[in-house]
Amino acid sequence: MSIPPTRKLYWADPLRRRFTARVLWRQEGERPAVVLNRTLFYPTGGGQPHDTGRLGGANVLGVEETDGVIVHYLDRLPAGDEVDGELDWPRRWDHMQQHSGQHLLSAAFLNLLERPTIGFHLGAETVTIDLPGPPPDPNEVARVEAFCAAIIAENRPITATIVPPEEVSQWPLRKPPTVDGPVRVVTIAGVDHSACGGTHVPSTAAIGSVVILRLERRGKETRVHFLCGGRAWADHRRRLAVTQTLAGQFTTGLEDLPAAVARLRDDYERTQKALREIESQWYAAEAARLWAEAPVLSAAGVAVRLICRRLPAAAPFDPRRLLMAILALGGCIGVVAREEAPARWAIGRSADLNLDLRQLLPRLGTLPGLRGGGSADLLQGSIAESGLNALFDLLPAVLREHLDR
Template sequence: MSIKPTPVARPQRVCYNGGQHQLLLREERMTYATERLFWNNPYLIEFEAQVMGRITHEGKPAVILDRTCFYPTSGGQPHDTGTLSGARVIDVLELDGDIVHILDTMPVEEHVTGEVDWPRRQDHMQQHAGQHLLSACFDRLLGAATLSFHMGVQECTIDLDLAALNDEQAAQVEEYANRVVMSDTGITTRQYRPEEVALLDLRKPPVVEGLVRVVSIGDIDHSPCGGTHPSSSGQIGPIHIDHWERHQNGVRVAFLCGLRAVRDHVAQSRICHALAAQASVGVSDLPEAFQRLSAATEELRHQVRSLQEERVALLSASLLSEAEPIGTGRLVSRVLENAEPGEMRALAQRLVEQPGMVALLAVGGPAVQFCLARAKDVAVNMNAILALAKQYGARGGGPPHFVQGGGLQASMLQNLFQDARKLLQQSLSVETRGDAQG
């Protein structure tokens, strides 16, 4: 069930230096071809408007209205979605002061009714205001300026002018931001003349000339911004710094706000409790249990490697004793049962340490993997045998002395071995050892 918010009416005032500024006269306010209703009331999601223009944008129908509640993509905040008289609004962008609504179908009416998707709008309001607050906290506590902001579908990121960030610093910033959230500090917007902007303690300089729209979170942050924001910090909801990484010459911080943070917490909590139940420990004991499991796993890996090495040594000795003479060399050809490809490669390498040895090994399965190897003194290019394998649908490659491949059907393996024997018999009956290449 969707919940539609009611418009929130409250004074839009910002105080600084002990003074209170009067509202700008109407003719002094920022004006555009399309009236931006979302600036006056971001909670307004239903409206009526006149169609001022109909265009085609990148092959899709689009309209320009005299007024709109739909926010266009700008300032790191994605566009709103919703409907216009039954047509689905799939994109919103700004072109020369006009707001262009990209639709799935063109409405026939000249007077249209619009409805903004509230869950998406609310999410964007929470993320954008949360970014303002988080950036202000990084600036206040660490002196780290925000260089850029990106609002993604899953998470948001800010790029900080900061050499490094540690766990303790991130926790301090996160707690500071959430204390401001819990204080339910008012968030206000106002337009300022250039001479007034110079008196404000802005966190970042404006990028527009003339009147500047400033979003203020109490006396904590004042930032030029054209986005949509809630009317108080409490409506941002919880703020969670998820992770961070080095990015170019600074730090990129990923964070979640509002319902995103709540849903992430619920998902992570379920995962932790499921793992704890599987490990028969409490959630707080999971790190220690994981360390024990990692240590035990590494010990098992060490034991497996030792057993594999022993198995390779025993199997190598057995296969060498069964090697068949072929021309001036000896040949081992075998399909290995219950062996991993890594064991096969290790066995081939061990076999061809012996002079005059050629090894044709494979591990079974629906699609066979194979290894074709020869000793350094054997003058045969193993890619010649690979060419035979490719005739049966195999693929692979490698240097002349050691070729690996796969994709060969098991039913074709014996045919390959027979063809390889013929090729080796011809090559080794006329070639001599010591002039091998590779």
């Protein structure tokens, strides 16, 4: 399509929010789109996401630039050849704060630590730059942040200049430009010159603040997560809400929170250790008590105890572990079940008995809703909670039949 390049009003006046323009081209169908003679809508590029807003009553869903022609993707086509456009200003302002803050932060890393920026990503929530090498230490991070804060406080102008190709070499650019022809240079007075097509706040004070959140090691590079301006403030509010809630729960001051959490963790670990000890004692003691009280089934001259135990659903004990403690005592068959829907049951025999429990399955299988299976020394399965009584009633008779064989 032979459409002239779109005039970039967002370069001429990055603080403007409304404009009118002429429609030069329109696309109907699945993905309605228009090209205008001029626009305030920034197209995705240079790490900065596109603008959104309204164009001739339609919503702007995407903005892309190809060879200087900017295409606006819309939810429907606007009527008429003249359209009014209005930016979603909070979104654009946020992007400008983050992008200007990124230039400042990248300049700080380069000027103070000789660490160039090799990547920039401005997402809906996160903003990152990538640096070569391992993460800087906390001291270095503090110096970089302090530098940014000072430049912000000095309210230095941020300006853009279109530099003709023959003059580009005279500019001390942070990194070489990636385009041929004229280069747009964004300058933070006295701090940074960068080749950049993005939109920027007019001076450093409008960045508000630059806060480094965390450093992420990625192979031989470091990803620096940071926030500027409104995002930094919102993040601060969020963190404040969390720390204040925690400080309230621990009834302590902010500075004492880490120590309070460490104490709680120590207490917890000590309690867990004691609990594990007491638990083992309980399983052994409960098994011994049940064994002593259990009825003895007559079994061709051998005394075999049938030990049954039902645990309430809420009991903090493991039925399998109790069963193992019972079977360890020898000369017994243990049955444990947890009263839940459906009830889980397990039947085991001690190693000194010669009985294949699988022989019980045909009789047990006559109980309505019983499911289960297993090996010679252990069966397990489930049954409707209401069927537990029937299972426990049936077992002595079934066992006697098989033991006496």
